[in-house]
Amino acid sequence: MEIKIANQFVKTFREFLSSKGLRITNQRLAIFDAALQFNVHFTAEDLLDKARALDDSVSRATVYRSLPLLIESNLIRELDVGKDYKYYSANMDSKTFQAQVICVNCDKIFEIDAPFMEWYGKTVAEKLGLTVEGQKLQVTARCDRDCC
Numbered sequence: 001m002e003i004k005i006a007n008q009f010v011k012t013f014r015e016f017l018s019s020k021g022l023r024i025t026n027q028r029l030a031i032f033d034a035a036l037q038f039n040v041h042f043t044a045e046d047l048l049d050k051a052r053a054l055d056d057s058v059s060r061a062t063v064y065r066s067l068p069l070l071i072e073s074n075l076i077r078e079l080d081v082g083k084d085y086k087y088y089s090a091n092m093d094s095k096t097f098q099a100q101v102i103c104v105n106c107d108k109i110f111e112i113d114a115p116f117m118e119w120y121g122k123t124v125a126e127k128l129g130l131t132v133e134g135q136k137l138q139v140t141a142r143c144d145r146d147c148c
């Protein structure tokens with residue numbers, strides 16, 4: 001990722017915190033910075049480990065309180081794949097709708113742009129006179145034969 005892009009996201013996060021009347025603390029910035037470093041989906045515990053490596057004063061409670069803020073600011077997305085914990089991913093790319101394909105053997109989560117699905121959800125909701133608030137498409141599948 002280019003530094004320029006990262007700075008732009010940090011700026012967005014700072015502006016979001018200010019707009020909510022929240023203080024821009026080193027802990028919050030460390031958590032946000034850590035979230036941007038993942039190339040794969042991460043859990044709250046993964047985020048805690050990485051944020052602590054950046055700033056050892058980050059507490060588990062701060063991570064759990066910061067996650068809803070990051071989601072609300074649209075900087076990270078929450079993925080519920082039907083487990084007792086959630087996955088997260090940094091929302092760095094476009095707003096293109098993403099479908100998740102989850103391997104039933106190794107639990108790996110693949111994401112793929114699915115702009116057609118977004119159009120489809122909008123179309124069916126509008127037929128009923130409704131406005132789309134959110135939608136998801138999750139496909140369970142199997143990776144190549146040697147994934148496990």
Ligand SMILES: [Zn+2]
Pocket residue numbers: 103104105106107108142143144147148
């Ligand atoms: Zn697999």
